[in-house]
Amino acid sequence: MRGALHSTPLPTKSRARRPRMERYVHSSTDTQLSTGHCIPPGRAPEDTYSIADAASMTPDNTDAGSTPRLQGHSAGSTPGPQGHSAGSTPGPQGHSAGSTPGPATLQQLLASGLHPSTVSRRFTRVLPSVHMRGEPSTMDRCRAVSLWRPDAVLSHRSAAYLRGWTTEPTTLDATVPRSARLRPPPWLRLHRRALDSRLVDEVESLPCTAPAQTILDCLAVLPRAEAELLIDERLKFGLDPASLLRLLERFPGRRGNAELARQVRLAVTRFASEPERALGRALHRIGLYLEMNAVVGPYICDLVDRRSRTIIEVDGRQFHSAAGVFSKDRRRQNALVLDRWLVLRYSAFDVLAAPDVIAGEIASVIRRRRESRR
Numbered sequence: 001m002r003g004a005l006h007s008t009p010l011p012t013k014s015r016a017r018r019p020r021m022e023r024y025v026h027s028s029t030d031t032q033l034s035t036g037h038c039i040p041p042g043r044a045p046e047d048t049y050s051i052a053d054a055a056s057m058t059p060d061n062t063d064a065g066s067t068p069r070l071q072g073h074s075a076g077s078t079p080g081p082q083g084h085s086a087g088s089t090p091g092p093q094g095h096s097a098g099s100t101p102g103p104a105t106l107q108q109l110l111a112s113g114l115h116p117s118t119v120s121r122r123f124t125r126v127l128p129s130v131h132m133r134g135e136p137s138t139m140d141r142c143r144a145v146s147l148w149r150p151d152a153v154l155s156h157r158s159a160a161y162l163r164g165w166t167t168e169p170t171t172l173d174a175t176v177p178r179s180a181r182l183r184p185p186p187w188l189r190l191h192r193r194a195l196d197s198r199l200v201d202e203v204e205s206l207p208c209t210a211p212a213q214t215i216l217d218c219l220a221v222l223p224r225a226e227a228e229l230l231i232d233e234r235l236k237f238g239l240d241p242a243s244l245l246r247l248l249e250r251f252p253g254r255r256g257n258a259e260l261a262r263q264v265r266l267a268v269t270r271f272a273s274e275p276e277r278a279l280g281r282a283l284h285r286i287g288l289y290l291e292m293n294a295v296v297g298p299y300i301c302d303l304v305d306r307r308s309r310t311i312i313e314v315d316g317r318q319f320h321s322a323a324g325v326f327s328k329d330r331r332r333q334n335a336l337v338l339d340r341w342l343v344l345r346y347s348a349f350d351v352l353a354a355p356d357v358i359a360g361e362i363a364s365v366i367r368r369r370r371e372s373r374r
Contacts, residue, residue: 101133102132105130124136126140127145127148127188128148130148138161141187142154142158142162143206149174151180152176152207153175153209154173154175155195155214155217156191156217156220157173158208162203163214166230171188174188177192198210198250199213199247212246212247216257216260231264235267235269265284266281268280268284271292271293272302273314276302278355279358279359288362288363292304296336297335299335305366305370307370309369312343314345314347315346342365
């Protein structure tokens with residue numbers, strides 16, 4: 001019987017495993033960075049840190065007057081579809097673990113321990129000497145402007161957006177001193193002018209123009225229809241028209257004052273729908289001012305002229321074509337007519353298609369009835 005063979009393992013070279021890089025961890029599927037540069041799998045780039053680990057970017061870690069706090073939009077603002085989230089709760093100051101921090105100056109990034117080559121490869125350049133990871137949002141760009149130029153004041157469309165008045169603009173605006181010689185990127189428009197300190201406010205920890213000045217500025221850069229809608233909505237939702245008039249008195253002779261005064265005069269503030277607003281504007285343009293959504297007996301009527309006892313109703317098909325609403329409208333109109341009111345009804349479609357034509361017809365009827373009642 002053969003004896004059992006006791007094999008002795010051959011000596012092998014002891015291969016020590018390379019210590020794992022603790023400062024940089026990436027899966028093989030996470031090799032495409034936000035900047036578009038690729039890193040070969042398994043290779044750790046030199047001097048690469050996560051910005052969330054390297055610096056919290058809170059005021060305690062930054063130079064004086066640098067990175068503003070990261071906050072949401074002001075509570076109670078009325079955002080557009082693409083603007084700020086209604087009722088959103090601002091996150092904690094700085095950024096939480098795993099979140100994408102906002103913009104920071106190159107000086108801040110280097111002070112946090114990052115190497116210049118890392119910033120160049122891993123970060124997006126938003127403005128000269130201002131960088132961030134990933135693509136900047138509109139709010140990131142607003143903050144970047146303040147980091148780039150601490151003397152800049154966000155104005156025009158930027159200020160309207162910060163206040164939740166408009167949707168995200170494709171072009172941001174900032175006011176800088178007349179002496180500033182800067183070349184902004186395509187998404188930023190600079191307005192070189194002297195801005196009185198009384199016209200500067202702060203929203204989201206960012207300097208921006210006061211509400212009245214923002215309205216005046218927007219009249220200069222927005223299309224006419226958008227500017228009219230903006231001023232009507234702001235006056236409807238609480239902006240004091242006296243603040244606009246005080247602005248005109250405080251700074252007489254300024255460019256845009258005449259247009260602002262005209263818009264205040266033509267503004268419609270008690271509208272309940274866009275067709276009502278369009279018709280109200282058209283009536284104001286020809287000098288006819290009617291009560292809007294006024295109480296007449298037990299009813300609330302769209303537009304009312306008490307001198308001529310004339311009521312104008314603007315009916316949208318979606319709401320007024322329902323069986324119950326249709327019958328209620330008939331009963332209401334009969335009651336008003338029996339009380340010696342003239343009721344003129346127009347469809348929302350016709351009002352939006354030709355508001356000036358309909359306004360002219362209404363004005364003719366009202367003036368004729370006023371004369372007959374003298």
